[in-house]
Amino acid sequence: MNFEWWTVLYIGFVLFFSVIILLERRSPPKTVAWLFVLAFLPYLGFLFYMLFGRNWRKKRWVRAKQPIEYSQVENAINHYTDRLMADRTAHYALGSKDRLMYMLIQSASAPLTTNNKVTVLKDASEKYPVLFDMIKKAEGYIHLEYYIIRDDKTGRHLVDLLLEKAAQGVEIRVLYDAVGSSAFARKHKDSLQRAGIKLSSFLPVRIPVLNSGLNYRNHRKIAVVDGRKALVGGINIGDEYLGLKELGYWRDTHLLLEGDAVNAVHIIFLLDWFFASEEEINLVDYLPKQEPKPEGHYVQVAASGPDTEWESIHQMYFSIITSAENSLYITSPYFVPGDSILMALKTAALSGVDVRLIIPSKPDHKIVHWASHSYLEEVMEAGVRVYLYQKGFIHAKVLIADGSIASVGTANMDERSFNHNFEVNALIYSREVVEDIEEQFFQDIRDSRELFLEVYRRKTLFRRLKESLARLLSPLL
Incomplete structure (x- = not known):
């Protein structure tokens, strides 16, 4: 009899949560994959689904972003879009790629900027000297957003530079991912905050060990200094990216941006900072008018995530x-x-x-x-x-x-x-x-x-x- 009740309970459990998964209206491959996990690992599979799979976190975080005042962002985007519409040379330069440009304006609110200088950095040995020099020369503010900041020689050198600039009165904000940079935060958070540096953890988790593979992580790598230079690309902060770990040489690509694209990157940081810290910031104070760049490189910066309407x-x-x-x-x-x-x-x-x-x-x-x-x-x-x-x-x-x-x-x-x-x-x-x-x-x-x-x-x-x-x-x- 106990066996029969256990069987009924098992079948009822699987059916109930199968209906929940079906009602999420995911793509068929995802739905089938989660049903497969649930069928063969019913209770453990359900735990995995609650941790990794459900969209309730996404919906809640989207709602959390709704109070953000977007009027200043929209004004900045409209400024660049209006200039673009009046500049017929941009349409000629883009040729058949102009449809891609318009798609990103619509789906990512990503204006095309034409007043830029772009420098390509091909590994960490090229990126870190640029980043550290930007920090050393900062006069007003330093804004960093990283998925991974390691607690190693490279990460500690970054901490020393930030403490030095904080002592000089430079405003500093560091947004780090709660999972990717957990060891860094445990070691350095208190000392950095005592120095007046503002830190914020992106989507903290209660059990980092179990959540190391969770969705909804901040995978961005952004640095903006004084609104004049920005770095964006694939390189985190740590010794391994200099080729000092078991994988050896680490090939990656990062970009140094100067010009109007800096403001586009900075808007992404400022919105992320508000989302994580709830500190209200006047965006206009951090979006300066950029000096003319004779290189005239065309750049469009697009962000995406579970908080956006479109992929x-x-x-x-x-x-x-x-x-x-x-x-x-x-x-x-x-x-x-x-x-x-x-x-x-x-x-x-x-x-x-x-x-x-x-x-x-x-x-x-x-x-x-x-x-x-x-x-x-x-x-x-x-x-x-x-x-x-x-x-x-x-x-x-x-x-x-x-x-x-x-x-x-x-x-x-x-x-x-x-x-x-x-x-x-x-x-x-x-x-x-x-x-x-x-x-x-x-x-x-x-x-x-x-x-x-x-x-x-x-x-x-x-x-x-x-x-x-x-x-x-x-x-x-």
Whole structure:
């Protein structure tokens, strides 16, 4: 009798929470994946779903952002948009890519800025001297937003610089992710706050050990100093990004922005800061009129996350891929593309576009690595050329199309970046900057080993099984 009641309870439990999952109206692959977990791990699966899967957190956080006063943001965006509409040379320069530009204005409130100077930084050894020099020369304020700040030699050097500038009266705000920078916060939060530095934790969690893989993390890497210079890209703060850990040399891409794009990046930081700290800030005080930049680089900065109506960076990647006419070059450390991006890539390659993809040879997350490899055979069958980076670990998130447009930022080509994490990418429309990024891409190819379809098909049965199981879980990764 007890066995019968236990069976009834089990079936009722699975059915009840299956209905809840179905009512979330997720994509079919996600729904099936969660139902699979729930069926085979009913009680533990339910716990995983409550921690990792439900959208109630997203809905609550969206509501929490609603009180923010957006009128100043809208005024700034409208200012750049009005200038763009009056500048016919911008439309001529963009050519066939103007649809992408308009899409990001609509979906991400991301105006195109044309008064910019962009410098490409190709690893941490190039980025850190720029960042630390910006901090040393700060006169008014320093605003930092990072997913990971390590408590190591590099992180402690950053702390020393911030304490020095705080003593000089510089206003400092540091927004760190509660999971990615948890060790840094435990060690340095008190000393930094005693020095007058404002710190805020992005979406704190009660049990960081259990929540290390949670969705809704702030994956952005932003630095803005005095409203004149901004850094955005894929490089966090820590010794490993200098190649001092087991993965060896760490290849990544970051951008130094000067000009109107700095204000676009700064708006993203200020909104995130308000969301995390609830400190009311007059945005106008932090959006200065920028000096003319003779380089005139065209930049559009787009943010996306679970708090936005549209998956703007997902849409941006899709649009770049589908609009490519001659060439499409992609670097992504985590390649778990989903159905829409996968179909777009295969269609581009089958249409004769030169599509090339660089991913790491060394994994830093094995399940994601296996899931990535499960997609390689079918994209190669469509004509995509795939390369495994050999020099160390490649962490850059770069798309380049037709030598005329490039995306650099924090968003990986995976479900987590598209839907669950807070991301930011800069879209570059100026050929001289795109050529610099493309030149580095071909250097990365020289530091890689190409995969060939006939060789890749010889994988062992065990390897195929690992990849297939990882792919089955890919909607959850």
